[in-house]
Amino acid sequence: MTGNALSDAIARLAATPRLLVALDFDGTVSPLVDKPSESRVLPAARNAIDELESLQDTWVAFVSGRPLDGLVRVTEADDSALLIASHGVEVRLTGGAVDVGLSTEERSVLDALRERLQRLAADTPGAHVESKPVGLGLHTRGVAHAEAATAQAEARSAAAELGGFIERGGKDILEFAVRDATKGDGIEVLRKHVDATAVLFAGDDVTDEDGFAVLDGDDVGVKVGDGETRAGYRVADPFAIAEMLAVLSTSRANRAAQ
Ligand SMILES: [Mg+2]
Structure with a gap:
């Protein structure tokens, strides 16, 4: 570590x-990959997560900007897994999902922006639009820097014209949502759900800062990679996270055995 x-x-x-x-x-x-549908948990991290989940009074949750169904697929999570998806808009507790229930007005403004962004993506080779439960994401991974910046600027003005969107930037993605929620909101829901006495949260992107912001007391925040952060600790990459999780699961298992 x-x-x-x-x-x-x-x-x-x-x-x-x-x-x-x-x-x-x-x-x-x-690790970040070019095809988001192909990313998977590192085997070493998977082992440590499975071990942690098997321990008493220990819960593991995946936290993501991905929509819930996509997050279930890439994490290969079973029905009992805790998930925070769509940046905290969808929080799956043990056994069930939260219905986000969009209004007719919210749906129509989303449809209008989707059409604009899809036209924009068609003119920007490598870009694509992702539909999310309460928003849209314009992906620009693999698009040259200048073209990506132009596409993002045009997307911003389309969203501003329609109005009512909350904007969120991440690595190679620009998102527009009609509802506001953050990973921090999701973490607070789960903290109460399992009545946790301490939370470990790890993340690599700007949206994870909302998660670090709700940590307190005995909680531990771990930033992955470079960039400004309010997390208390930093590691280099997902391999270091896997190592950290292995250390945590071993020492928690030993505690349980005592
Ligand atoms: Mg991330």
Whole structure:
């Protein structure tokens, strides 16, 4: 693992009575890939997650900007898995999903923006539009920097013209949503749901900062990779996250055995 400070924090987490481990998916437990549908949890991380889930008073949740159905697919999560999808708009508790129930007005403004963005994507080779439960994402991974910037600027003005959208930028994606929720909101829902005494949250992107912002007390925030962050700790990449999770699951299993 990285620094001693993080090792100490992980040791403290391992000893907490009720632990929630919340993990961003893309770029945190799975390396970023060109085809988002093909990303998967690193095998070493998968093993540690399975072990953590088997322990008493320990819960693992995936946290993502992806829509719920897509997140289920890439995480290969079973029906009992806790999931925070669409940046906190959809939170799946043990057994059921949250229905986001869009109004007619919300649907029509989304349809109008979808049409505009799809035309834009058609003119920008490599770009594509993703429909999300309460919004749309313009993906520009693989698009040259200048073209991506132009497409994003045009998407912004289309959204501004229609009105009512909340904008969110990420790595190679620009999103427009008609509802506001953050990963931090999702983490708070799950914290209450499992009555956690401490939360570990790890993430690599700007939207994960909303998750770090709700951490407090004995919680531990781990930023993956470069960039400004309010997380207390930092690791280099998903491989380091897998290693950290293995250390956590081993020491928590030992605690349980005592
Ligand atoms: Mg990510």
